[in-house]
Amino acid sequence: MGQVSSTGVRVLKEFLRQRATVFWTIAWPSLWVFISAVSFASAIPEEIAALARGAFTISMLLFALMIAGMGNLPASIAEDRERGLMAKLKSMPLRPINDLAGRILGLVGFSIVASIAVLAVGYACGGRLNLTVARAGAAMGFLSVAFLTSVGIGVTIGSLVKEVHGATMTGIGISVVTAALGGIFAPYSALPDFLKAFARVYPVSSANSSLIYILCREDLAGYNPITAGQVAWTVLASIVIFLVGVFLYSKLSWRSD
Amino acid sequence: MSTYDLCKSYGDKEVLSDVNLRIAEGEFYCLMGPNGSGKSTLLSILASVRRPTSGRAELYGRPPECSKETIGYIPQENFTSTHLTGRENLRYFAGILGYSGAEARRIVDSALEKTGLLEDADRRVSQYSGGMRKRLEVATALFPGIRVMLLDEPTTGLDPSARRSFLGLIQDVKAENVTIVMVTHMGSDAELADRVGMIDSGRVVAEGTPQDLKANSGTSSVLEVEVAAKTQRGLEALRRLVGEGAVETDNGYKILSDDVEVLIPKVNRELDDAGCKVLEVRAKRPSLEDVFFELTGRAVSEG
Numbered sequence: 001m002g003q004v005s006s007t008g009v010r011v012l013k014e015f016l017r018q019r020a021t022v023f024w025t026i027a028w029p030s031l032w033v034f035i036s037a038v039s040f041a042s043a044i045p046e047e048i049a050a051l052a053r054g055a056f057t058i059s060m061l062l063f064a065l066m067i068a069g070m071g072n073l074p075a076s077i078a079e080d081r082e083r084g085l086m087a088k089l090k091s092m093p094l095r096p097i098n099d100l101a102g103r104i105l106g107l108v109g110f111s112i113v114a115s116i117a118v119l120a121v122g123y124a125c126g127g128r129l130n131l132t133v134a135r136a137g138a139a140m141g142f143l144s145v146a147f148l149t150s151v152g153i154g155v156t157i158g159s160l161v162k163e164v165h166g167a168t169m170t171g172i173g174i175s176v177v178t179a180a181l182g183g184i185f186a187p188y189s190a191l192p193d194f195l196k197a198f199a200r201v202y203p204v205s206s207a208n209s210s211l212i213y214i215l216c217r218e219d220l221a222g223y224n225p226i227t228a229g230q231v232a233w234t235v236l237a238s239i240v241i242f243l244v245g246v247f248l249y250s251k252l253s254w255r256s257d
Numbered sequence: 258m259s260t261y262d263l264c265k266s267y268g269d270k271e272v273l274s275d276v277n278l279r280i281a282e283g284e285f286y287c288l289m290g291p292n293g294s295g296k297s298t299l300l301s302i303l304a305s306v307r308r309p310t311s312g313r314a315e316l317y318g319r320p321p322e323c324s325k326e327t328i329g330y331i332p333q334e335n336f337t338s339t340h341l342t343g344r345e346n347l348r349y350f351a352g353i354l355g356y357s358g359a360e361a362r363r364i365v366d367s368a369l370e371k372t373g374l375l376e377d378a379d380r381r382v383s384q385y386s387g388g389m390r391k392r393l394e395v396a397t398a399l400f401p402g403i404r405v406m407l408l409d410e411p412t413t414g415l416d417p418s419a420r421r422s423f424l425g426l427i428q429d430v431k432a433e434n435v436t437i438v439m440v441t442h443m444g445s446d447a448e449l450a451d452r453v454g455m456i457d458s459g460r461v462v463a464e465g466t467p468q469d470l471k472a473n474s475g476t477s478s479v480l481e482v483e484v485a486a487k488t489q490r491g492l493e494a495l496r497r498l499v500g501e502g503a504v505e506t507d508n509g510y511k512i513l514s515d516d517v518e519v520l521i522p523k524v525n526r527e528l529d530d531a532g533c534k535v536l537e538v539r540a541k542r543p544s545l546e547d548v549f550f551e552l553t554g555r556a557v558s559e560g
Contacts, residue, residue, distance in 0.1 A: 006348070006349050006353055007352075009348075010345070013340065013345065084335070084336040085338075087304075087306050087332045087334075088332055092328070092330075092350075093325040256305070
């Protein structure tokens with residue numbers, strides 16, 4: 001195996017074997033999909049109930065990606081630093097970019113597992129999506145944008161916060177707060193104006209609205225996020241956040257002092 | 258492996274000062290010193306984890322960062338993952354070194370066999386004892402191409418049996434002509450080395466074979482006094498008798514002296530007067546820890 005795949009396999013196995021990580025990343029969003037389907041079912045008109053449940057499933061899927069990227073990834077980096085693995089790796093012929101790529105590869109694997117679980121629960125609870133090949137392709141693009149943003153923020157946290165508990169709590173805190181403020185826990189239309197502005201700027205929220213717009217109903221998204229300007233901003237912002245994370249990781253986590 | 262006028266500072270604090278080492282291929286070299294003496298920093302520079310402030314280090318004529326494929330660095334922390342099995346951990350490190358497929362399986366099995374972990378290879382590391390985990394970490398430095406093993410306080414936290422077993426493993430590794438540099442604050446670990454460098458406050462204060470260091474020390478014997486309870490009055494009584502040559506140990510006190518036979522009754526009497534119950538008094542030849550104390554006036558176990 002190469003350096004990237006070796007690191008990816010290690011990180012994926014570590015994620016899957018930590019009960020707390022599995023619970024908070026996979027079980028917790030899945031549980032919310034179930035609770036929302038049961039609790040709010042009567043409040044939704046019958047004709048849009050399936051797609052509304054689908055929309056909430058998408059939001060929880062994105063929340064799982066946020067927890068994975070912003071919580072699990074920095075915790076993993078901080079843990080590796082704390083237990084001396086980073087020192088060991090610095091002494092080995094491992095390129096920092098390969099290490100990071102491997103970590104992201106492991107996270108991709110874990111995120112796929114989480115996504116499948118959340119989607120399966122959503123489907124079991126009656127959630128439906130308007131899927132075509134073209135829509136699925138566009139959806140993959142927006143999922144990638146959300147993932148890239150989460151990884152960028154997670155790597156930044158992992159580079160700046162040295163201690164495992166601190167890195168975990170910072171990551172979870174940022175994902176929960178930004179999800180709450182950005183219209184992932186609540187419909188975009190229910191947000192006050194200043195939070196609507198934030199939801200349009202924050203790439204994960206924008207990706208969430210775009211996915212709902214494409215895969216569910218346009219009115220459930222609350223606005224049209226598939227404009228050239230909005231999509232360009234979302235993609236560009238996610239790339240910038242990701243590159244900032246990569247830069248900080250290579251400079252801070254791999255620095256020889 | 259060589260260092261030339263190696264210095265390392267953190268801000269105003271100088272951690273290493275003009276360290277010049279020459280370590281031959283296949284040699285087992287031990288860096289011995291108390292906590293904070295700079296020995297782990299020196300090892301991490303040799304492992305290319307840190308960079309010197311001035312001076313340079315070389316492995317096979319190249320800077321350490323250009324010789325990473327030859328370095329097997331074992332930091333003091335337990336760096337293997339408790340969520341993975343022993344075999345999975347080694348597969349990861351083999352992958353980092355560029356081994357894959359059947360070749361990776363072969364070298365991992367070989368490393369597991371050499372470290373006596375083959376039977377436990379598929380158990381999670383969380384189920385390993387401290388000694389097994391340390392052996393697994395040594396296994397990460399037993400892959401082909403690694404010619405230098407750098408061990409940072411590897412026996413710390415191991416029980417006596419695990420420690421002896423671990424040191425036996427290091428002796429086996431040495432037999433394969435791997436150069437070993439081990440950092441320790443335990444004189445008994447350093448006894449196994451071909452040469453010992455004693456480091457204090459960032460400077461190498463003595464260097465030689467364990468036999469030479471002991472033979473050249475100014476003290477011919479050491480008196481070990483085991484007491485029921487160590488007291489400050491007891492230590493003060495001994496220091497009135499022999500000056501700063503008395504020091505506390507785990508079980509009581511230790512006195513460096515050339516004339517222990519004359520000293521024994523006096524020690525008994527002074528401690529008795531100080532209300533310190535003596536359990537046993539033993540005369541023995543000086544250890545490397547005693548040599549360090551004689552050279553620096555500090556116990557090597559001091560923090």
